[in-house]
Amino acid sequence: MTMIAAAGLTKSYGAEPNAVPALRGVDVGIPAGTFTAVMGPSGSGKSTLLHCLSGLDGVDAGSVRIGGTEITGLAERALTRLRRERIGFVFQAFNLLPTLTARENIVLPLELTGRRPDAAHFDTVVTLLGLADRLEHRPSQLSGGQAQRVATARALITRPDVVFADEPTGNLDRRTGRELLDLLRRSVVELGQTVVMVTHDPAAAARTDRVVLLADGRIVDDVAGPSAAEVLRRLEDLDAEATADAAEPPLTAHPVATPASTPEAGS
């Protein structure tokens, strides 16, 4: 069964004549119960694709169906409801409300409409993510990996049609990141969850069922059962093409936003 079906997705930013195209006719189908990675160089449109697929951003043309529902024409209220009931999100950073405990963060989407969480499902999710002894902690008392696990639990708690993860390991160290990916993987295998993840890390992509490669707003490659080496090779091919095309230095991966340390001045 195809959980997400997108056809002819077109999206540009800015007004003509200075519009910058982000997606130029993307067709993609995501089968239910699969773990898909979306990859591509910076500016390839992978984040835009995720935003359009999840209804966070509108499209200029094309169609997106989630579990049979056409979402491109939906009003804001319906989209909000869709996000609350049928989509889960895991972001790179700032995934949790600092004033709520881990438990409260997990059940947040349910609380908004006053629904009680299904105790069995809650236990399943919490056990899967290994959070049983962390439930009463505040986000400030959690490590980065734990916080992302809480965010993942929140995404899973509503049994959504699909979980969208935007660079979920971007702020984690290598080992913690790997653990989180294993957990996402297990949610797919054990709970039958559909997960779509944007990442720039070939090692992360290697843990998925399938890698969709984007460049210049188009799908340029689609790799099933990828290995890290394979993904890396294909990415390098893309970079080489880009260099040849634009005669520009290759794009680096996301610069990590850590400020340079400077000795304290004036004291």
Place this chain on the structure above:
Amino acid sequence: MRIVTVLRRGLAARKARGLATAGAVAAAAAFLASSHILTDTVDAGIKQQADAATAGVSAVVTDARGFGGSVLTGAPTLPAALVDRVRGVPGVVAAEGVVEGYAMPLDRAGHATSALGGLGLSIPADARLRLVDLRSGRWPEAPDQIVVDGGTAASLHLAPGAVLRVALSRGVQTFAVVGTVGFGGAQNVAGLSVVGFAPTAAAALLGSGDKVAAVEAVGAAGVDPAALQARIAKAVGGDYTVRTGAQQAAQVVSQVGSVTGTIGAVLQVFAFVSVVVAALLIANIFAVTVAQRTRELALLRCVGAGRLQLARLVLAEASLIGLAGAAVGLPLGLAVTTALRWGFDHFGLPLPAGPTVVAARTVTLCFVVGPGISVLAAASAARRASRSRPMAALAASSTEDHAGRLSWWRSTIAIVALTGGAALEAKADGMAPAGLGSILILLGVGLAGPALVRPLTAAPRAAMAAVSGFCGRLAGRQMTREPRRVAGTAGTLAVAVATVSIVAAMAACLVSESESDVRRSLHADLVASTTAGSGATLDQSAVQRIAALPGVAHVTGLSCGIFKAPGDSEKACGIDPATLPADVDPGVTGGRLADLAAPGTMAVSALAAQRDGWHLGQSIPITFPLGGTRDVRIAALYDNEQVLGAFLIPESDYLTAYPPQDQGLEELLIRTRPGHTAQARQAVAAALAAYPQATLDDRAGFAARAAQGFRLLATIMTALLALSLLIGVLAVITSLALSVLERTREIGLLRAVGAEAGHIRALIRSEALATVATGTFTGVVLGLPIGWALARAVMDGHLPGPPSIPVLLLAVVVPATFATGLLAAVAPARRAVRISVLQALRAE
């Protein structure tokens, strides 16, 4: 260093909060400016009128001892023979006595035309001695002719030839208006209605007998006024004050000024409160700004900005905003002044007219106080900014829980201030300790604020959670996460509400005490009373007419006049100790009222005795208007002073010690025959139609009327102070707006997991309401006891009844504050709703 560039860009980037800060400064500066502009304008207006009034007069002789009297002259105690003595002084070419008394023009419906009072005076025969200018018509010559002031003529549409009914002490009388008069450029003096009578008829009409209020003299051409003044002074002796025309003008100014000065003082209290509230608001805004800009400031430090540079950056921003606020506040103050003038006019208290005066002092004050409070309020934020360490700040996350813990010195000072304030308040019997206690308590609560947020907000948070469910709970969490900000916001509101509560509670206590005083003491069935301070009286003819009515058993008239005790000037009423107890029970606590049968005695209210340090049996040297100083023995002390006043002397003594005009009656205590009260009341009311200056009440009605003064003053004060609540609400708005701005990511996250616009609105609204509720209740809970303590202090510790609750405050101000709290949430909520997930993801 181009730190100036950083400053300019920073201001431009944070327009909203810059505007809010400048707005608070502008509001405070406007109130400050208007209180000064109004008093200066009124003073200048009075001065102009007074100068014009005394322009032609060389010298004015009045009673030196200050027994009251009108604003133009003095007490009506001067013997007519004094006029001849002045006339005989070499260099004096003309001298005449001026007679003054109560005269109130009535409109068609029989109502008084001025709330401030009516002044009747004789128009001197010699044109040079006239204090007024003829505007139209001619001067009065016959006993039934009068002139009226231009203001009254305009409001009643009177022209020469019209017929006017005038209330006099001896009853209403009809006169022919033959002219209208003005005072220099002004229509009237100090808002009074003025009626001028023919010199020969005035004494009889105004009931002044053979006494005059002033003797005016004109010197021969070439005689120096000062020399003439000295000569007259020598001729009349030390009991009289002789002033030149200019000095008399200055005297009038200070007399009227003391009346309008009260209005000015009230306005200044109000301006002060708004300055304090504005300063709190600004401090709050800057604290948040600096906390938010920690990263920016740290980055500046990283690139080499010094500590002082950062502090200067914050302070420069504060003073710029303060200057802008002051620049807007000054013209705003002019607008407020106009509005206030209109308001006073509208409520029958016309203020003396004249060109608006903006003194250099007012401008300076605005431009010192505006940036001043801004800089002071920003000082602690600046200190924190300068302390920021480069790395610590860059690493800091703005989402950590800030515990409401206080530094040890802060807790110590807070505890000392609170216990000290409470101790002072508990046994304060004077204004100074009670006031100090109140300030200490407010200071203590302010210092302890962040630590108090959790307990104080508990109830509102629980209420919000119950009403708005999850969003209410989330809002509650947000509040305990930022105790400092909530303390700042709710505290600002609490100060404003507390001020209003203090005034309201004080008034409620004083009103209830004065009402229960009347209920305890009054036995007479009906009371006909004149408005205190208006100068209105009734003469004996009223007593005779009412006593003759069917159903009336007995009528006692009460006349009162000013006397001088060492260091003090008070008002005594004459009574007959034999018949008084049937009308009023003063509640004697010491001595015997019957002892007042002997001459040279006095009964004093226990409160007044305590205030003046007098005790039973003591002899006090007292000066009455007539007959000089004599020793008076205190024969009794009593409790209930609302009906009788605080000082009583035997009626026989009163008759000889006071001039004819002071023999006018201020109150008539009327006893009816059993079972005939209703009938008697009707008959008395009909008889009093001839005396519109008197109001007829039964016991309950008189109790309410006795408290009316407090009530009116309290209402005016509350209304003015309620405006400071607006600044408090501004604090809530800015705080919420900043909170929304700060939580862009969080709100975006909520949207991402499916929160609808309604959820976000409920969240912001809950936070606003809980903050407003905390501020309001804290303000009320602090304000009421302080108000009670202050009321007790005003009564020198004598407040026997239980504390009263100001119902008006609770019924109007509290719901109004809540409503404005809801309104305060509108703009920030709209902004929060507009935050989209994508925008939040992009936000830093």
